[in-house]
Amino acid sequence: MDNSNMNGLSVLDRVRVVLSRPSHPGNIGAAARAMKTMGLSRLWLVSPASFPDPVAEARACGAVDILGSARVADSLQEALSGTVFTAGLTARRRDLSATRLDPRAAAAELVQWSQNTSGEVALVFGNEASGLSNEELGLCALPVTIPANPAYASLNLGAAIQLMCYELRLAAMEQTGGTPFLPAEPLPEPATNDEIEKFFSHLKSSIEASGFLDPDKPRRLMPKLRRLFGRARLEKEEIAILRGILASFDTGIKATRQKQ
């Protein structure tokens, strides 16, 4: 958006807002409106119940352009493809929750990643009733939780999107206005979402072959490993190293099998 660029907030154009399985077209319209008020523009919809829909257009008010350029994907993987960093909203407490970020920290991290890499980042919201599934959340590098009343933490989807987009705008303003003349140290190139997914596929097949992962009794092993490497925010070179290590192990495993 020209306006964002003028304000040095072009980083907001590289933030995808991904709605996974939204049930109510009104919420898609509310998302578009919330995004546009904060200068965001890239809306992705994964298997929306109804889209396009006149109800969405009515709720979007002056933000129908965001609906017009929205992308529809068949899977969350597809919507995240090509991103360098992803964060997913969750209200639930679960055992993987210890590394959750609050909205402010998550916004700072998303903006920083996008700025350092010029790559796209994604903020993922789940279905209105059920939120993100464990599997969906597992595809995100980090979970984000909005601090809410423990007795009633049920934010409306549009309200949650508004709040996150607001924090993203503030983070973008802060980071572009903070120390504009001190260029950040160039960070090593981060792995893309695709590279990370390929690594996890490789890891899974290697530890299945080695007998460590029993496909019939997976014991939440892969989610735990995703959480570990998600915290690390893998770099491109590290993926190459890890996959090299796996390949060197694969050879040994194949040899064992041939022997048997």
Added chain:
Amino acid sequence: MDNSNMNGLSVLDRVRVVLSRPSHPGNIGAAARAMKTMGLSRLWLVSPASFPDPVAEARACGAVDILGSARVADSLQEALSGTVFTAGLTARRRDLSATRLDPRAAAAELVQWSQNTSGEVALVFGNEASGLSNEELGLCALPVTIPANPAYASLNLGAAIQLMCYELRLAAMEQTGGTPFLPAEPLPEPATNDEIEKFFSHLKSSIEASGFLDPDKPRRLMPKLRRLFGRARLEKEEIAILRGILASFDTGIKATRQKQ
């Protein structure tokens, strides 16, 4: 609310959310829901177009109790009576703008006033279409403006309320000394330094055995792997998983060697 008191957030019970001349009952419901998610409870309505209204109840979801205890006033003066500090939302630029607060500063000030005086404070929102009139804004001690896209600053009323209530909750948590994040889930037990060193020894010997790491040409592989896992801050359980994986690979490698 008991819950707020338990968390030292009783100050939120002294914040009135005042909607002046709301046109759409749906927005009154959205306001109730947004307030309750952040632990606020005192809703005041000045000359609402329709209240009570089933549309408001539907939109309030589990926050109908807030609607039930809402107060209806004939004038903004009446709704502000008895408060010690008031802030009014405005998107418009006008000559008062030099003293406008952003949401974060406004929330901090509201909480501080209420805490220092044990009095009630009010946050005032205008009509959906026209906002607060100059006269209404004149009754508030300070104007507040949400930083928004100058090309499209039209926040939905419910979204604006959600955002302000969120900032109030964060401000209350900060001023009462709580962390601005969710209370205390027990962190998974971190690995000790000793356990981490044993893991790195194991990793080194496994990738030497697999042929990936050449002891004569180590190529900074181990420092790179240390950096990766260092960023993740390994937990005790994760060390057990990683060493289990290595052991499963070691078996394959040993078999290969015996074969050779």
